[in-house]
Amino acid sequence: MSVMRVARELSRWVVLVVGVLLWQLWASGHHSPFFPPPSTILDRMYHLWFSGPASHVFFTANATGNLLPSIWRTLAGLAIATVIGVPLGIALGRSRAASEYLEPLLQFGRALPVVTLAPVFLALFKIGNQMEIATIAFGTIWPILLNTIDGAASVDPVQVETATAFRLTRAQRLTQLILPSALPKIFTGFRLSLSLALILMVFSELVGSSNGIGYEMLNAQNSFDLVELWCTIVVLGILGYLLNAILNGVQRLVLGWHRGARQVEAV
Amino acid sequence: MLEVTDLTRTYGQGPGAHVAIEGVRLSVAEGELVSIVGPSGCGKSTLLRCIAGLLAPTAGTVELSGAPVERVPDRLSVVFQDYSRSLYPWLTVQDNVALPLRRTERSRKARRAAADAALAGIGLPGVGQKYPWQLSGGMQQRVAIARALAGDPALLLMDEPFGSVDAQTREDLEDLTLRVRSERGITVLLVTHDIDESVYVGDRVIVLTPGPGRILADLRVDLPAPRDQISTKQRPEFVQLRTEVSRLIRARAGGGEPTGASSGANPASSGAGSPAS
Amino acid sequence: MTPVPAARKARAARWRRGLTGVIAFGVIAELLGVTGVIPRSVLPLTSTVLGHAVTLLGSGRFLADLAATVEAWAAGLAITIVIGVPAGVLLGSVPGVRVATRAVVEFLRPIPSVALILLVSLWLGPGLRMSVTLIVYGAIWPVLYNTMAGLDDVDPVAKETNRAFGFSALDTIRMVSLPSAAPFIATGVRLASSVAIILDIGAGYITGRVNGPGLGAFIADQSSGAGNLPVILAATIWAGILGLVLDRAIVYAERRLLRWNHLRLAGAGDTGS
Numbered sequence: 001m002s003v004m005r006v007a008r009e010l011s012r013w014v015v016l017v018v019g020v021l022l023w024q025l026w027a028s029g030h031h032s033p034f035f036p037p038p039s040t041i042l043d044r045m046y047h048l049w050f051s052g053p054a055s056h057v058f059f060t061a062n063a064t065g066n067l068l069p070s071i072w073r074t075l076a077g078l079a080i081a082t083v084i085g086v087p088l089g090i091a092l093g094r095s096r097a098a099s100e101y102l103e104p105l106l107q108f109g110r111a112l113p114v115v116t117l118a119p120v121f122l123a124l125f126k127i128g129n130q131m132e133i134a135t136i137a138f139g140t141i142w143p144i145l146l147n148t149i150d151g152a153a154s155v156d157p158v159q160v161e162t163a164t165a166f167r168l169t170r171a172q173r174l175t176q177l178i179l180p181s182a183l184p185k186i187f188t189g190f191r192l193s194l195s196l197a198l199i200l201m202v203f204s205e206l207v208g209s210s211n212g213i214g215y216e217m218l219n220a221q222n223s224f225d226l227v228e229l230w231c232t233i234v235v236l237g238i239l240g241y242l243l244n245a246i247l248n249g250v251q252r253l254v255l256g257w258h259r260g261a262r263q264v265e266a267v
Numbered sequence: 268m269l270e271v272t273d274l275t276r277t278y279g280q281g282p283g284a285h286v287a288i289e290g291v292r293l294s295v296a297e298g299e300l301v302s303i304v305g306p307s308g309c310g311k312s313t314l315l316r317c318i319a320g321l322l323a324p325t326a327g328t329v330e331l332s333g334a335p336v337e338r339v340p341d342r343l344s345v346v347f348q349d350y351s352r353s354l355y356p357w358l359t360v361q362d363n364v365a366l367p368l369r370r371t372e373r374s375r376k377a378r379r380a381a382a383d384a385a386l387a388g389i390g391l392p393g394v395g396q397k398y399p400w401q402l403s404g405g406m407q408q409r410v411a412i413a414r415a416l417a418g419d420p421a422l423l424l425m426d427e428p429f430g431s432v433d434a435q436t437r438e439d440l441e442d443l444t445l446r447v448r449s450e451r452g453i454t455v456l457l458v459t460h461d462i463d464e465s466v467y468v469g470d471r472v473i474v475l476t477p478g479p480g481r482i483l484a485d486l487r488v489d490l491p492a493p494r495d496q497i498s499t500k501q502r503p504e505f506v507q508l509r510t511e512v513s514r515l516i517r518a519r520a521g522g523g524e525p526t527g528a529s530s531g532a533n534p535a536s537s538g539a540g541s542p543a544s
Numbered sequence: 545m546t547p548v549p550a551a552r553k554a555r556a557a558r559w560r561r562g563l564t565g566v567i568a569f570g571v572i573a574e575l576l577g578v579t580g581v582i583p584r585s586v587l588p589l590t591s592t593v594l595g596h597a598v599t600l601l602g603s604g605r606f607l608a609d610l611a612a613t614v615e616a617w618a619a620g621l622a623i624t625i626v627i628g629v630p631a632g633v634l635l636g637s638v639p640g641v642r643v644a645t646r647a648v649v650e651f652l653r654p655i656p657s658v659a660l661i662l663l664v665s666l667w668l669g670p671g672l673r674m675s676v677t678l679i680v681y682g683a684i685w686p687v688l689y690n691t692m693a694g695l696d697d698v699d700p701v702a703k704e705t706n707r708a709f710g711f712s713a714l715d716t717i718r719m720v721s722l723p724s725a726a727p728f729i730a731t732g733v734r735l736a737s738s739v740a741i742i743l744d745i746g747a748g749y750i751t752g753r754v755n756g757p758g759l760g761a762f763i764a765d766q767s768s769g770a771g772n773l774p775v776i777l778a779a780t781i782w783a784g785i786l787g788l789v790l791d792r793a794i795v796y797a798e799r800r801l802l803r804w805n806h807l808r809l810a811g812a813g814d815t816g817s
Contacts, residue, residue, distance in 0.1 A: 100557075101561045104565060112783065115658070116784075162355075168369065176358075236659050
């Protein structure tokens with residue numbers, strides 16, 4: 001890594017640290033109940049979630065009871081959306097007729113404000129895991145589906161002709177040509193779905209859950225415990241950052257060829 | 268070995284229909300290298316695709332070793348002009364070359380070994396683990412040729428394969444094609460718009476008329492083998508032949524005076540003389 | 545630029561197919577419910593839901609709620625653009641600041657704006673002010689990010705040429721950078737628009753009618769008790785249509801304002817719809 005790259009990576013953290021310090025200074029002077037100092041927040045976070053026994057990776061019972069369910073439900077919803085969305089997207093992307101039939105419905109799904117799904121599934125499933133996972137799955141399928149359709153539909157015709165010329169079977173065309181070619185766009189869809197998933201996770205937990213980060217947030221609000229409210233917000237930010245970083249790592253691994261090819265193209 | 272009878276291919280229907288090729292009749296013996304040359308829009312690529320089974324003809328038949336061509340037949344390979352788009356960017360060079368071998372269901376190890384052999388045969392022994400876009404244009408086209416040869420085809424079709432590389436590389440690739448043909452004894456059909464190239468590599472030169480494409484002439488090339496870029500092109504027979512081809516093309520294109528003396532003249536055509544991209 | 549007859553026929557075919565798809569979907573759903581394959585408690589009949597959807601149009605309360613959501617969306621989006629674009633220009637033009645702020649943006653972006661609903665409602669108390677503040681917080685990130693990215697992408701040669709003619713840096717921003725970045729910014733506004741709708745409905749649903757009228761409050765009312773699923777579905781359909789309409793409105797506005805850009809692009813090739 002060049003010096004410039006290192007400097008740039010560090011500069012991000014520096015800015016954040018400076019920001020937090022400024023907030024700390026301001027809060028210590030102003031004593032606003034709505035914006036407690038970071039030190040208080042971090043301290044509470046530690047006691048709430050990360051002061052557990054070493055055998056549990058330092059997670060407290062609260063952490064396993066609230067943080068983990070939120071995380072696994074989010075991932076479950078995303079998994080369902082992916083498992084349905086990617087194959088369906090490829091099938092629709094390769095069939096212009098089929099996608100034309102479904103186009104208005106797809107556009108509707110894309111424009112639908114996804115939070116409206118939560119009341120629907122709440123009325124259907126009542127409070128619990130089902131409602132949340134269903135909300136996340138139904139809400140996050142749209143970016144994945146639409147981007148997969150786009151990716152599958154825009155395979156280079158020269159590459160398709162090559163596949164025909166070398167007599168690849170249908171299955172081979174799918175795995176050797178269409179899927180790799182569409183993968184960059186699928187990843188774009190997945191990234192969008194990730195941020196949607198977090199939004200829907202919090203939202204559905206605020207309205208229809210008996211545990212989780214959102215539920216904890218609601219409790220904090222009801223007891224006017226603003227420090228705890230801030231704790232949930234911060235942990236959400238960290239969770240989002242981590243999940244995005246993991247996705248970026250996976251993308252770099254799987255799509256390394258894409259970046260290289262693009263750079264050559266740009267020259 | 269290859270019999271093309273009254274081949275016609277029309278695009279579209281009704282008044283707006285475009286006849287790309289019409290009544291093409293062609294016979295190719297085993298081991299021959301036939302150049303197909305003509306101005307832009309004469310249907311050369313369409314003809315090649317019909318022979319390859321990539322396009323269905325509107326009328327007429329194509330027979331390979333006696334069997335009619337309906338889909339892409341076994342033991343036939345194609346080299347496309349646009350190598351950067353034809354090679355898959357997510358596969359290494361080795362995996363790209365091994366791609367056609369998946370059909371014959373060999374083990375991965377056997378496929379990769381065959382790919383490496385093909386690459387070595389083409390003069391690129393060390394690039395297997397690189398990605399196509401990391402190579403120069405000429406090397407990429409060599410990889411495409413290696414890929415076409417990996418399946419041990421009996422008939423090799425090349426669609427303006429050297430149109431997108433520089434002149435020096437083009438000459439190297441022409442010689443490579445000749446070498447490959449003599450080493451393996453395969454039959455080659457090479458579509459080009461470059462008149463010099465068509466005469467230099469070919470045993471025969473087929474000249475097509477501008478659209479709708481029909482066979483205007485079928486010339487035998489009596490130049491000795493092995494061919495050489497410098498000495499062969501100096502021979503009076505070469506100059507005579509390429510002039511003849513050039514005259515045929517220009518006459519039918521209906522434009523320009525035959526300059527005769529300048530052997531490096533651009534091929535006459537009703538369109539621009541730039542290589543199709 | 546009249547479309548060729550073949551293109552027009554293709555477009556008509558697309559419309560027909562799309563319509564068929566929608567009708568088929570409704571019919572299939574209706575059949576599934578009527579035959580009892582899917583119980584009506586899970587999926588109300590299409591006819592029931594559509595009936596409610598039509599009835600809602602006659603309900604004064606629903607229309608008032610719909611209007612309130614559109615109001616909050618418009619106000620929030622306007623403020624977002626007025627703050628976000630100049631801020632983006634400012635932060636994007638000064639190289640050092642750009643890198644630093646990008647980092648902050650990257651950290652704050654993952655925090656789902658819905659997470660702040662409770663905080664902001666405690667802080668500001670329910671009402672239009674709260675809704676708009678939330679909307680601005682959530683919607684400003686795409687606008688900010690896209691403005692900065694758009695300015696990043698401006699051709700440096702174009703800027704240099706403009707400066708060489710004697711124009712100041714500010715002038716160059718106005719004459720070269722902003723027009724060049726406009727399509728990016730427009731995309732950001734489109735994203736911001738959908739975030740704004742989500743936030744307004746979401747906040748309205750959670751805080752309820754105490755926050756004032758709005759589509760979210762309407763759905764919250766319908767959700768009390770056992771919940772009136774058919775009406776909730778009907779309201780959801782309207783929410784989707786609202787989303788479509790507002791999105792199209794943004795696209796239309798962008799096309800009008802950036803007509804010169806579309807013409808320029810059309811000269812180089814078809815931009816499609």
